[in-house]
Amino acid sequence: MPPLNSAGPLKFKHLADVRHYPDIYQPNSVLPADMRLGHDGRTIKGVGRWGATRGERMMFVYGQNDPWSAERFKPSKHDSMVFEAPGSNHGALISKLQPADRAHAEAAVKRWAGQ
Incomplete structure (x- = not known):
């Protein structure tokens, strides 16, 4: 190394x-x-590459004003998704998403939980 x-x-x-x-x-x-x-920087690049290609059932909820989201993780095509909560910062929550995004996120979590 x-x-x-x-x-x-x-x-x-x-x-x-x-x-x-x-x-x-x-x-x-x-x-x-x-x-x-x-x-x-190889470690975080590897995590990002894994998440974008092999990650499954991953949800990224970013705040519109989140300084940590300058370079967001990209979700894979394996039942993963990304959302942005308007007006939120680093503590963005599913409950702060727009109604359609919130419904989509909540449905995914319930599906992942077997409900």
């Missing part, structure tokens, strides 16, 4: 004159030194 690569410090050149603590924005900056590791 090749060594892990570290992304290094983040660059905010356009904010250079207003940053008071420029070294705080580094990968793993909040972890103790002995727990800091480099980032290996």
